[in-house]
Amino acid sequence: MAYIDGFLVPVPLANKDAYLDMAKLGLPLFKEFGATRMVECWGDDVPEGKITDFRRAVQAKPEETVVFSWIEWPSKAVRDAGQKKMMTDERMKAFTGMPFDGQRMVYGGFAPFADPAGGAAGYVDGAVIAVPAAHKAAYRERALAMADLFRKHGATCVVDAWGDDVPDGKVTDFQRAVKAEGDEAIVFSWIEWPSKAARDAGWEKMMGEPLMQSGDPALFDGKRMIYGAFAPILDA
Numbered sequence: 001m002a003y004i005d006g007f008l009v010p011v012p013l014a015n016k017d018a019y020l021d022m023a024k025l026g027l028p029l030f031k032e033f034g035a036t037r038m039v040e041c042w043g044d045d046v047p048e049g050k051i052t053d054f055r056r057a058v059q060a061k062p063e064e065t066v067v068f069s070w071i072e073w074p075s076k077a078v079r080d081a082g083q084k085k086m087m088t089d090e091r092m093k094a095f096t097g098m099p100f101d102g103q104r105m106v107y108g109g110f111a112p113f114a115d116p117a118g119g120a121a122g123y124v125d126g127a128v129i130a131v132p133a134a135h136k137a138a139y140r141e142r143a144l145a146m147a148d149l150f151r152k153h154g155a156t157c158v159v160d161a162w163g164d165d166v167p168d169g170k171v172t173d174f175q176r177a178v179k180a181e182g183d184e185a186i187v188f189s190w191i192e193w194p195s196k197a198a199r200d201a202g203w204e205k206m207m208g209e210p211l212m213q214s215g216d217p218a219l220f221d222g223k224r225m226i227y228g229a230f231a232p233i234l235d236a
Helices: 013-032 076-087 090-094 133-152 196-206
Strands: 003-012 037-045 064-073 106-112 123-132 157-165 184-193 226-235
Touching: 003 013, 003 076, 003 157, 013 037, 013 064, 013 076, 013 090, 013 226, 037 123, 064 076, 064 184, 064 226, 076 106, 106 184, 123 133, 123 196, 133 157, 133 184, 133 196, 184 196, 196 226
Parallel strands: none
Antiparallel strands: 003 064, 003 106, 037 064, 037 226, 106 157, 123 184, 123 226, 157 184
């Protein structure tokens, strides 16, 4: 089963090119050590929330946007081995002077409910959700059913990944991002679309689906879910 490393990164708007250059520098290393895909998505439509949102998750400043990013691995074992090799590789010394504040980056490892089948995304919806651990089976069933509907209405890939290795951070982390409570796990989720226009049309159709109106409000607290739309700047 595939494994996902998920990231939320606060990046100054002026550093977009520098951030992309850094990602391109890291791409060959991740691929060499087993990663199958790396995607970096620049914040495009990232709304403010009343309780939580992507900007608060990384304590973004007015001149910053949020990058929604993930790395796909064929398995957790390959990911763990790859990360271990990278940390001792001399080429990692090239990563100095990061174009963002790494202390505010949010990251973690996730196990998807189904293997991702994406590639060359034109536009991405991203979300992070706190789900009670006891509701994992029910959430998985609904997530897979919703994925079928999203694909029916134009999405090319839908992934919901259950938190597996989600560390606490000193400044930011996924738990704080969604104000997770003691018994809640973190779900890292995204939807890939061919384009922003396809995404807008797809969501309009989704609003008419009965399943969208029949969710169990006790499954998770939607008020604490964070979500936004992102434009891919690297997908390889």
